[in-house]
Amino acid sequence: MNRPAFTPLQNTSLPHSFRQIRLERAREHDHPEGLSAIAYVVIAPLDMVSRIDANVWKDHKEACHVVRQRPGEPDQLGHLVHGPGGSWRFHYDVSGVVADEAGYHFGDECFRLGEYVSVRESDGTHPYRVVTVTPL
Template sequence: MPSTMSLVRLELARELTDRAEVESHAYDLHLPLSDAGRIDVSDWRRDPARCQVTRIRPGEAATRARILFVNGGTWALDFLNHNSHDGEVGFRLSSDKFLEGEYVSIREDDGRMHLFRITLVRAL
């Protein structure tokens, strides 16, 4: 079954008490998702350039980057544009389901793992 290119919104969860600040710390991912909500690696490999991420943080301009599949199973957010994963890395994104209400973890450029709630999944 073919995958569907989707917009996935991740919002910071459980770390901050100010709801407005939580909503303003987010990621918008453009990913090919299977019907089960998992990232379709073969579809990503056909056209990785269309898989993009926008990082939204309080007090910062929104930043766009590529989504890379590295080290045989790790998904990285390449904000430095040098094909590495020194910055932000998803934890178990290969096995996570991208469904509204689920949670995913991302190790951000501060070196800490942060929990994000999936608040939107929409076909593009």
């Protein structure tokens, strides 16, 4: 199933540190080759070592988005939310149809091409690989 490309924000007032980051499901027992159709597209500011920059996020929360992509389901648009203890989560619509998902140690993770991160989802924690990091 081909999905249309996520269109990045066209906002020149955002700091240059903002990036579009694509995370795709990495290999695991059920998907030994990974599964690119299970993905997240994250819009977030990154610092000099490619970590999410909480200070820039604080001033531009409304621009920090996430798109949850799953085969056979419509894309879910949400926000990147900073929580207690430096945690990060993906918050979707307020109707409660899709539960929040949490980045596992996202505050410590570097979002560089080829790196791996984990996301806690309703069915457990899953590995994702950073497949693109593009300036807005």
